[in-house]
Amino acid sequence: MKTIIIGAGASGLFLASLLKKDYLILEHNSQIGAKIKISGGGKCNITNKFVSEKNYYGNQEFVKEILKNFSNKDLLSWLKKNNLEVNLLKENQYFFKNSDVLLDFFKKNVKNIRLNTEVLEVKEDLSVVTDKGVFKAQNVVVASGGLSFKKLGASGIGYEIAKSFSHSVTPLKPALVGLTVQPSESWFKNLSGISVFAKVKVGRKIFRQNVLFSHRGITGPAILNASLWWDRGKITIDFLNKEVFSYLKNPNKQISTQLPLPKRFIKEFLKAVGVEDKRVKFLKKEEKEKLKLLNSYEFAPAGTFGFERAEVTKGGVLTQELDLNMQSKFRKNLYFAGEVVDVTGELGGYNFQWAFSSAYAIYRSL
Numbered sequence: 531m532k533t534i535i536i537g538a539g540a541s542g543l544f545l546a547s548l549l550k551k552d553y554l555i556l557e558h559n560s561q562i563g564a565k566i567k568i569s570g571g572g573k574c575n576i577t578n579k580f581v582s583e584k585n586y587y588g589n590q591e592f593v594k595e596i597l598k599n600f601s602n603k604d605l606l607s608w609l610k611k612n613n614l615e616v617n618l619l620k621e622n623q624y625f626f627k628n629s630d631v632l633l634d635f636f637k638k639n640v641k642n643i644r645l646n647t648e649v650l651e652v653k654e655d656l657s658v659v660t661d662k663g664v665f666k667a668q669n670v671v672v673a674s675g676g677l678s679f680k681k682l683g684a685s686g687i688g689y690e691i692a693k694s695f696s697h698s699v700t701p702l703k704p705a706l707v708g709l710t711v712q713p714s715e716s717w718f719k720n721l722s723g724i725s726v727f728a729k730v731k732v733g734r735k736i737f738r739q740n741v742l743f744s745h746r747g748i749t750g751p752a753i754l755n756a757s758l759w760w761d762r763g764k765i766t767i768d769f770l771n772k773e774v775f776s777y778l779k780n781p782n783k784q785i786s787t788q789l790p791l792p793k794r795f796i797k798e799f800l801k802a803v804g805v806e807d808k809r810v811k812f813l814k815k816e817e818k819e820k821l822k823l824l825n826s827y828e829f830a831p832a833g834t835f836g837f838e839r840a841e842v843t844k845g846g847v848l849t850q851e852l853d854l855n856m857q858s859k860f861r862k863n864l865y866f867a868g869e870v871v872d873v874t875g876e877l878g879g880y881n882f883q884w885a886f887s888s889a890y891a892i893y894r895s896l
């Protein structure tokens with residue numbers, strides 16, 4: 531056996547399916563691809579119609595090079611070649627009819643797996659220590675993923691292995707995750723279950739998608755995406771996407787009857803900013819100013835919903851210490867693939883694309 535792969539997740543399984551032989555996957559779960567199974571609401575959003583390095587948080591120059599050799603188009607061709615049908619949904623996201631389409635392919639094509647085998651350590655000579663004994667091969671690929679969703683098998687082993695070979699691991703944070711709010715935004719919590727199409731701005735990034743209020747704070751696709759680019763500081767939400775007074779045209783009508791927003795949202799917003807629902811002609815100047823906040827509501831999140839709710843882990847093995855085959859610059863024959871690396875995609879299939887592209891980079895060099 532030439533190559534040991536740690537982890538039977540997206541990147542490990544894809545690499546094994548390309549290698550076909552001379553590999554062994556070590557996986558501590560009792561089944562393969564636990565995240566693939568539940569991803570994309572059970573349909574696995576495998577990639578996106580538009581993928582570029584700009585969709586990734588991390589070293590974008592590095593990402594660009596890796597994507598160049600296995601792009602979204604290459605992934606779609608690979609799927610087609612293997613009769614794995616995908617559908618384009620939500621304008622630009624590719625989903626399977628069911629995640630099992632991909633999982634069944636891996637079950638059929640990836641046979642050399644030891645399940646229920648927990649990797650504990652990789653020694654200097656690349657022997658892999660597990661709770662079921664020591665395994666040795668020429669190459670070791672760390673494809674053990676990130677910290678989110680521990681109940682699905684997530685562990686920090688990949689980061690520990692990287693550190694043991696003197697790699698830097700950038701700070702690990704939950705990402706693609708809901709945000710908790712400060713007491714000043716407690717009105718968000720009264721809106722639990724309400725969703726609004728909004729423009730969310732974080733730094734220079736803008737997302738035009740839904741925001742969803744929850745009893746814990748705020749979530750929904752636009753916020754999940756914003757969480758990737760947010761470190762601290764403020765996020766700005768335009769709840770209307772068009773200037774508020776372009777809606778409040780009739781001076782004799784109440785504010786709430788003219789805004790294209792859920793009634794409960796308007797009521798809570800007005801209460802939060804201290805404006806009564808009244809006919810537009812009775813609005814004072816300072817009240818009009820407050821209504822403009824509907825176009826630019828700034829808030830500083832208190833934190834995130836945490837790793838247990840995060841789709842991914844932001845941060846990881848520093849890309850500057852890997853070559854373009856995802857090989858360690860410090861230890862020949864040691865490779866890192868997928869989420870364990872400091873590259874994190876936005877919502878929309880970018881993370882599976884990264885898992886596959888980074889695995890492909892390794893495949894080319896083995």
Ligand code: FDA
Nearest residue numbers: 537539540541558569570575649675683868869879881882
């Ligand atoms: P992955 O997590 O897939 O695999 C790592 C494997 O290593 C696991 O099987 C784990 O059990 C194993 N492992 C860990 N520690 C070990 C140890 N000590 N010993 C042995 N084995 C060990 N992305 C996307 O692009 N589209 C989507 O639709 C979604 N949807 C989605 C939903 C939810 C709820 C989550 C949590 C995540 C997503 N994602 C996603 C993200 C996507 O699932 C993720 O980025 C990839 O699975 C990462 O692939 P990896 O191969 O790097 O790790």
